[in-house]
Amino acid sequence: MATARAIRDAFAESLVELGKVNKKVVVLDADLAHCSRTSWFAKEYPERFFNAGIAEQNMVGMAAGLATTGLIPFAHTFGFLFSSRALDQVRTSICYPKLNVKLAGGYSGLSNPPDGATHHSICDLAIMRSLPNMTVISVSGDTQTEQAVTAAAEHQGPVYLRLARTECPLSCKKQDFKIGRAVEHCSYGDDVAIIATGLALANAIKAAELLLDNGIQAEVMEIHTLKPIDSQAILDLSARTKAVVTVEEHSIIGGLGGAVAELLSEGPCVPLERVGIRDTFTESGTTYEALIEKYGLAPSDIIEAVERVLKRR
Amino acid sequence: MASYSAEIIQRIQKKAQELRKDIISMIARAGSGHPGGSLSAIDIIACLYYQHMQIRPQEPGWDHRDRFVLSKGHCCPALYSVLADLGYFPRHELKHLRKVGSKLQGHPDMHKTPGVDMTTGSLGQGLSVGLGMALGATVQARKFGVYVMLGCGEINEGQVWEAAMAAAHFKADNLTAILDYNGLQIDGTNDEVMSLGDVAGKWKAFGWNVLEIDGHNIPAILSALEAAGNTSGRPSILIAKTIKGKGVSFMEDRFDWHGQRITEEQESLALRELQQEV
Numbered sequence: 001m002a003t004a005r006a007i008r009d010a011f012a013e014s015l016v017e018l019g020k021v022n023k024k025v026v027v028l029d030a031d032l033a034h035c036s037r038t039s040w041f042a043k044e045y046p047e048r049f050f051n052a053g054i055a056e057q058n059m060v061g062m063a064a065g066l067a068t069t070g071l072i073p074f075a076h077t078f079g080f081l082f083s084s085r086a087l088d089q090v091r092t093s094i095c096y097p098k099l100n101v102k103l104a105g106g107y108s109g110l111s112n113p114p115d116g117a118t119h120h121s122i123c124d125l126a127i128m129r130s131l132p133n134m135t136v137i138s139v140s141g142d143t144q145t146e147q148a149v150t151a152a153a154e155h156q157g158p159v160y161l162r163l164a165r166t167e168c169p170l171s172c173k174k175q176d177f178k179i180g181r182a183v184e185h186c187s188y189g190d191d192v193a194i195i196a197t198g199l200a201l202a203n204a205i206k207a208a209e210l211l212l213d214n215g216i217q218a219e220v221m222e223i224h225t226l227k228p229i230d231s232q233a234i235l236d237l238s239a240r241t242k243a244v245v246t247v248e249e250h251s252i253i254g255g256l257g258g259a260v261a262e263l264l265s266e267g268p269c270v271p272l273e274r275v276g277i278r279d280t281f282t283e284s285g286t287t288y289e290a291l292i293e294k295y296g297l298a299p300s301d302i303i304e305a306v307e308r309v310l311k312r313r
Numbered sequence: 314m315a316s317y318s319a320e321i322i323q324r325i326q327k328k329a330q331e332l333r334k335d336i337i338s339m340i341a342r343a344g345s346g347h348p349g350g351s352l353s354a355i356d357i358i359a360c361l362y363y364q365h366m367q368i369r370p371q372e373p374g375w376d377h378r379d380r381f382v383l384s385k386g387h388c389c390p391a392l393y394s395v396l397a398d399l400g401y402f403p404r405h406e407l408k409h410l411r412k413v414g415s416k417l418q419g420h421p422d423m424h425k426t427p428g429v430d431m432t433t434g435s436l437g438q439g440l441s442v443g444l445g446m447a448l449g450a451t452v453q454a455r456k457f458g459v460y461v462m463l464g465c466g467e468i469n470e471g472q473v474w475e476a477a478m479a480a481a482h483f484k485a486d487n488l489t490a491i492l493d494y495n496g497l498q499i500d501g502t503n504d505e506v507m508s509l510g511d512v513a514g515k516w517k518a519f520g521w522n523v524l525e526i527d528g529h530n531i532p533a534i535l536s537a538l539e540a541a542g543n544t545s546g547r548p549s550i551l552i553a554k555t556i557k558g559k560g561v562s563f564m565e566d567r568f569d570w571h572g573q574r575i576t577e578e579q580e581s582l583a584l585r586e587l588q589q590e591v
Contacts, residue, residue, distance in 0.1 A: 026452060048452060050483070058441040058475035065445020068423075068431060069453065070376070073445075088435055089472070093442055097423050097432035 006167045008106060010142035012037030014149035015074060019045050025153060026066055028052055028075040030059045035165075036076040036106050056081045060089035060103075067099040072153055078112075079105030079121030079162060083128055094158050095131045102152045102159045108138075109199060109249030110277075110291040111164035116284035121162075122277050125197075126254025128160040129227045135179060136226040138162040138248075138256075140201040144224060147177035155179055164199050164249075166288050180225045182233035189217020192306050193237045196247040197223050197256045200275075200297060204247045207302035216306060229259050238263075238270045243309045245273045247302055249292075252276040271312035273305040321364060322531045328398070329359040329531075333560045334587050335394035335407060341580040343411040346419070349570040350464060351391040353495040353528070353555035358383075360534040361460055362395045370399040373427045379457050380430045380446050384439020385464035385493065386420040387572065392429070393417050401428030437470025439463065440490060444480045447488040447548075458542060462491045466498025469507045474519070480548040481520030489541040490521075490550040493528060495557035497568040516550050528553025560587055 019025050019041055026048045033039040033051055042049035052059035056077050063073040082090055082103050094101045108121040128136045135155060139145045139162065152159040175183050185201070186208050196204035201222050208218040221237055223229060238244050244264065246257040257274030264270055277295050285291040292298055332355050340346035358381075362368065366379035383392050390410065397404045402416055409415035416425050420434025431446075433439050443461035450457050463473065480488055492512070500506045509515075516523045522544045524537040534553065541549035557571070558564025561583040575583070 050448065052479060053475075053482070055472075055475035055479065057438075057472040058444075058479050061438050061441020061472065061476065062445035062448065062479070065431075065442040065447070065459075066449045066452075068380075068442070068446055069449030069455075071449050071452065089438055089441070092432070092435040093438050 004167050005142040007139060007142055007145050007164045008035070008037050010145040011104060011149060011163050012040045014146045015041045016044050018149060018153055019048065022072065022153060024070065024072045026050070026071045026073050028059050028063055028073055030054060030056050030077040030081070032077055032106065036104070038076050056086040057089045060086045061093050063101045064093040064097070064099050067101045072100055072102070074102045074104055076104040076106055078119060079108035079124040080119070082160065083121065083124035087127060091131055095133045098133045098157050100156055100158070102161060104161045104163055106163045107165045108162045109164060110282060110288060110295065111166040111199065113285040113288050113291050117281040120282045122251050122282060123254070124160070124162060125226055125248070125250050125256065126258060129254065129259065133158055134227065135159045136162070137179065137224055138198040138226060139224060140198055140222060143174050144177060148224070151177060151179050162198060166199060177224070180228045180230055182230035183222040183224065185220040185222055187219045188212060190219065190241050191217045192243045192245060192310060193241040194218050194220045194245050194247060194302065194306070195223055195234065195237070195256065195260060196220065197226065198249055200247045200249045203292070203297060203299050204302060207299040207306070210299055211303060211306060216310070218306065223256055226256060226259055229263070231263055234260060234263055235267045239268045242270050243313045244270055245275060245302065245305045245309050247275040247297070249297060250276055252278055271309050273309040275302050275305045317532055317535050325359050325363050325531045328363055329356045330560065330587060330590055332359060332391070332394040332398065334584055335397070336390045337561065337575060337580055337583045337587070339390050339393065339407045339410045341575040341577065342408055345411060345572070345574055346390055347387040347572045348390070348564060348575060349497065349557040349567070350385060350388040350493065350495065352559045352561065352564065353557045354385070354388050354462060354493045355391045355394070356529045356531060357462065357491055357493065357534055357553055358391050358395055360531060360538065362399060364535055365538045366460065367457070370401050370428070373401055377455055377457055380443070380459045382431045382433065382439040382443045382446070382459070382461040383421055384433055384461050385436065385467050386433035388464070389421045392421065393426070396426070396428040399428070402426065436464070436467045437472040440473055440476035440480070443488055443490070444476055444483065444485055447485040448483060450487055457487070459488050460491060461488070462493055465492060465494045465496060465503055465509065466506070468492070468509065477516065477519040477521065484546050485548045486545045488548040489538065490548065492550060492552045493555050494552055495555045497557045497566070497571065499568070499571050501568055513552055516552070520547055522547050522549040523552060524549060525552045526554070528555035529559055560590065562586060
């Protein structure tokens with residue numbers, strides 16, 4: 001196992017690599033180049049880097065304009081800024097004209113703990129998922145980040161790539177990565193499906209391991225692409241396990257839990273429990289773990305959700 | 314500076330007058346639309362497309378073409394009239410403006426309408442996109458110029474000023490903005506709704522090369538476009554004083570003609586006036 005890297009480092013390294021082989025790749029940031037490490041790209045390819053200053057709406061528009069000339073812009077700012085402040089620009093100037101822009105939303109979820117509610121991105125997946133033409137990817141680890149950056153560059157059209165600041169616990173073995181394709185992680189059995197996305201995947205896997213002690217054999221499926229979502233894989237797994245728990249570092253409204261609920265509403269009649277932030281603004285915390293615990297995303301919370309869902313089956 | 318022959322000037326003047334008739338008929342038939350700002354903008358758009366810009370109507374996606382972004386997208390009837398006349402799409406499409414299945418949307422759609430360089434409609438976004446296009450030209454060592462038309466009400470939007478700051482920062486001298494300064498917006502005059510203050514002074518303070526012109530004076534527009542193209546190290550803006558509804562007496566300088574249905578009677582009245590002027 002490679003040393004775990006922070007997702008932002010993996011992101012920045014991939015951009016530098018990508019910039020080497022693909023001269024059409026340009027990068028924009030909004031005065032966060034040092035946080036996101038896009039400064040590494042800027043150092044290598046200064047002529048292909050644009051710091052737009054603290055002006056996200058303009059940055060998104062610039063990225064759209066660059067894309068019209070055949071370039072492949074990767075723009076970075078905090079996730080909530082793309083999905084809230086610059087949302088109309090993302091909608092009108094990128095999604096509607098289907099421009100080939102990649103939006104990298106950094107510090108997502110609770111991964112910037114001390115800064116508090118204003119800086120936690122807990123609605124971004126819901127918002128981005130609702131935009132026609134948008135592809136939404138939420139990564140769980142450093143290796144996957146590299147794969148996602150490459151895949152996003154190869155994909156023609158708008159992509160929202162949800163990144164995180166925290167060191168990810170999952171510098172796991174390289175799995176195949178395909179946009180829109182679910183990834184199977186642990187298949188202990190068919191008792192319950194735990195479907196997770198992003199950093200929350202690590203706790204989902206931990207929970208599945210702990211559940212073995214309780215005699216519950218879970219299957220953990222990762223959905224890194226929330227849109228287009230792997231409907232078939234989710235429906236098949238749900239039909240097999242007849243109980244589903246979703247886990248995400250995001251509001252339980254409109255993100256992975258929302259997407260799975262939408263699918264199940266048209267599919268098999270299977271009980272679902274959603275583990276996520278329960279429609280509340282979050283608060284500052286010294287550590288990431290403290291917030292994960294406070295907002296009910298710890299392995300113990302997932303285990304409780306599994307127990308609840310099994311009772312409902 | 315090149316001087317423009319009387320023939321060139323008259324040709325554009327005549328063309329703009331013909332296009333005004335298309336604009337009126339198109340909006341009348343659609344049953345809704347924005348005549349006021351389309352009529353204030355058309356002389357400038359005609360100067361761009363019939364004289365100034367390097368374009369290939371038979372090859373709308375030509376990599377090296379100059380780009381035009383109609384940031385005040387609601388005035389697309391003006392742009393559509395020009396594009397149809399130049400053959401980007403058949404003239405009969407004008408009859409389908411704002412109808413289901415039409416190439417001609419209520420606001421410009423770069424994928425539905427050949428010749429439209431950027432999708433716009435939600436105000437305030439075009440200058441940022443134009444800046445991106447201009448930087449895209451520089452990165453790829455292409456020579457094309459980018460022209461962005463803004464409405465005066467539109468510059469209430471904060472994003473315009475983010476873009477203004479950034480364009481000067483990036484020394485985007487291949488970017489020219491054109492402000493269609495007709496002084497009116499939906500709810501009234503600029504001063505009633507949101508005072509613009511010293512518009513030229515603001516753009517100068519942001520580091521732009523500012524050219525103030527009469528936006529209905531063809532030689533003045535052409536000369537200013539050329540002067541903008543010859544400016545290096547900073548972007549240029551033409552602050553073009555215009556008259557909303559220009560060319561149709563009962564629409565001129567009336568904010569209620571920003572967006573309004575044109576009745577059959579009003580259409581024929583307007584066409585008669587425009588016919589006389591041609």
